[in-house]
Every structure is written in C-alpha cells, then in structure tokens.
Amino acid sequence: MTTITPPPSRIYLLRHAKSGWAQPGQHDFDRELDNQGFAEAELVADKAADRNYIPDVVISSTALRCRQTAEAVRRAMDEELELTFVDELYNGSLGIYLALLDAQKANRSVMLIGHNPTMEELLEALIGADAMVAAIPGGYPAAGLAVLDYRGLIAGSSAAWVLTDFITA
16 A cells, blocks of 8 residues: 555546547647547546546546646646646556655645556555455546545554546546
C-alpha cells in the first residue's frame, strides 16, 4: 500500500473521456475526444461540480484528449481553475503519478487527469486492490472520476486513503 500524507487531503483521479481511434499517420498523443467523449467529459465535470468536488489545482497529461477533458472540468467548475499540463503523465509510470501527488504540499485538493492503465494502478495503490475491485469491477472507465479522502492510518488497515465517491457519465 502506498502512503501519501496530506496535504493534499483530497485527491481526484479522472481518466480522460472516450477518444476516437488514431487516423492513419496520426500519433496516439494527438487523438481527440470523439462526440461521446466530449459529452462524457462535460457530464462527469458537471456531476462533480454539482457535488461541490472542486480541486485547488488540476494536473493533466499533455495528450490532446486529456487537455480536452481538463477544459471540460474548467468550464463546469470554475473558469479560473488552475490547469497544469505535465508531459510525464503521458505514458507515465505509477511512480511519476505518485510523485506528482506527493509534491502537492501547497494544495488541499488536487485532480490528476491521465491515462489507463496507470490511473487504475494508482487507485489500487492508494485504496487497495479489494476496495478498487469492489468500486469498479469492470476496470477504470473512460471519464471515470474517483474521489479519495485521507483518513489516516487505522489499526489493522494499511490503506490511509478511502474512496469517497466514483462518478461516471
């Protein structure tokens, strides 16, 4: 089990919304959200805003589909929401995602917008395999938003983070 201690005390993990297939000659990095993906991104961002899930900062992969998902979050939550784009999240390892979260000492809440399989690995590392499978038995869906709160270390448990909510389109 992975330990990240506050701050942040709330973590949002958002997998980018559904993207189209790469066109001939197009790089994976440049794939856009498809029509369904744009709708999913807007819907999940609106649901999160309605539940008052608004991060202090959003850190997103620089891949086009993640940037488009991040813009939907900004539109739904706050036009002034700080968006930071990090190249290393594209094809990034679990260690990179964890290091970015652990570095957020100035923010009470942070949202990562990234890719699978790393988002699923990150969720499992923070809450444990059993809790993750119970919450998302079919795997981490596109436009899935996990909301995690820090609960501290509890005797008999190694998980310091608890999944508070999981939003889908």
